[in-house]
Amino acid sequence: MLVIFGLSRKERPLGLVALGCGACGHAGPQPAVHRRTRFTLFFVPVLPLRSRYEMRCPVCGAGRTLSRDDARRYGARA
Numbered sequence: 677m678l679v680i681f682g683l684s685r686k687e688r689p690l691g692l693v694a695l696g697c698g699a700c701g702h703a704g705p706q707p708a709v710h711r712r713t714r715f716t717l718f719f720v721p722v723l724p725l726r727s728r729y730e731m732r733c734p735v736c737g738a739g740r741t742l743s744r745d746d747a748r749r750y751g752a753r754a
Contacts (some may be wrong), residue, residue: 683725684716693731693750699738706731708747 692705708731714721729742742750 679717680719681715681717684714684721686712686714688712690729690747693742693747695731695750697733697736697738698740700733700736702733702735704734706733708742708750710747 688710690708690710693708694705696703697706708729711726711728711730712724713726715723715725729744729747730739731742732739
């Protein structure tokens with residue numbers, strides 16, 4: 677019997693967050709994304725494993741993890 681399983685990662689853009697970068701000091705808006713990781717069985721998503729909200733600076737590439745409430749507070753559609 678053959679069982680095919682793995683992980684599926686999806687990324688959904690939420691919008692722009694009006695918050696400066698802590699690493700380089702860039703004061704412009706940064707894109708926020710919602711990343712989900714799910715366990716798949718026979719290529720069908722079965723079980724959600726991880727859900728996180730992140731933003732990444734377009735200048736230096738430094739990332740920052742946001743809570744769901746922070747993503748809403750800073751202006752992204754969470």
